[in-house]
Amino acid sequence: MSELYFRYGAMGCGKTMQLLQVAFNYEERGHKVCVLKPKTDTKNGNKLLTRIGPERPTDFVADKSANLFEIIKSSYPDIACVLVDEAQFLTEKQVDELMDVAVLLDIPVICYGLRLNFRREAGGFEGATRLLQLAHRLEELKTICDCGRKATLNCRFLDGQLVTSGPDILIDDGKTAIEYRALCNHCFSRLKPKNDPK
Numbered sequence: 001m002s003e004l005y006f007r008y009g010a011m012g013c014g015k016t017m018q019l020l021q022v023a024f025n026y027e028e029r030g031h032k033v034c035v036l037k038p039k040t041d042t043k044n045g046n047k048l049l050t051r052i053g054p055e056r057p058t059d060f061v062a063d064k065s066a067n068l069f070e071i072i073k074s075s076y077p078d079i080a081c082v083l084v085d086e087a088q089f090l091t092e093k094q095v096d097e098l099m100d101v102a103v104l105l106d107i108p109v110i111c112y113g114l115r116l117n118f119r120r121e122a123g124g125f126e127g128a129t130r131l132l133q134l135a136h137r138l139e140e141l142k143t144i145c146d147c148g149r150k151a152t153l154n155c156r157f158l159d160g161q162l163v164t165s166g167p168d169i170l171i172d173d174g175k176t177a178i179e180y181r182a183l184c185n186h187c188f189s190r191l192k193p194k195n196d197p198k
């Protein structure tokens with residue numbers, strides 16, 4: 001039986017880079033893979049981009065109503081692996097469908113994504129929450145905070161100030177500098193605003 005993997009880590013830990021490497025390894029050996037990502041408003045159309053250069057088109061971008069089990073079963077019958085980027089944006093149902101791909105179709109599914117949103121809310125990312133509940137294997141991809149400790153949190157900064165509230169998607173109005181940084185818990189606690197809801 002194949003398994004469902006969730007490889008999670010803060011931004012900058014090389015999630016997409018690792019996904020591209022896994023795809024390359026399969027294809028180099030003559031196997032096909034299916035690379036997909038959930039549809040979001042912000043990110044790069046149907047391409048996967050990495051900070052250090054390599055990129056690749058997805059096989060498909062899934063909107064929230066897409067049944068991933070049916071799509072993979074009918075359109076990708078001869079693949080060796082399913083690779084999902086930005087998996088935190090999957091719906092709960094889609095994670096369940098990917099579990100069925102792994103166990104009923106016997107195709108390994110490897111999901112890459114963030115564990116927690118910038119507000120650090122329980123259940124903040126539906127897909128990540130479900131993957132943490134269900135996946136056969138949870139694997140942390142590590143990156144480093146400015147201070148040298150392990151960074152686990154994805155943080156939003158506005159004009160250099162850490163914020164822990166606000167909408168999921170911020171439109172850049174050109175007036176406020178929007179930045180995301182990976183922080184360790186120590187730096188987060190030191191920098192968090194006094195009115196942090198938690």
Ligand SMILES: [Zn+2]
Pocket residue numbers: 145146147148149183184185186187188
């Ligand atoms: Zn730190």
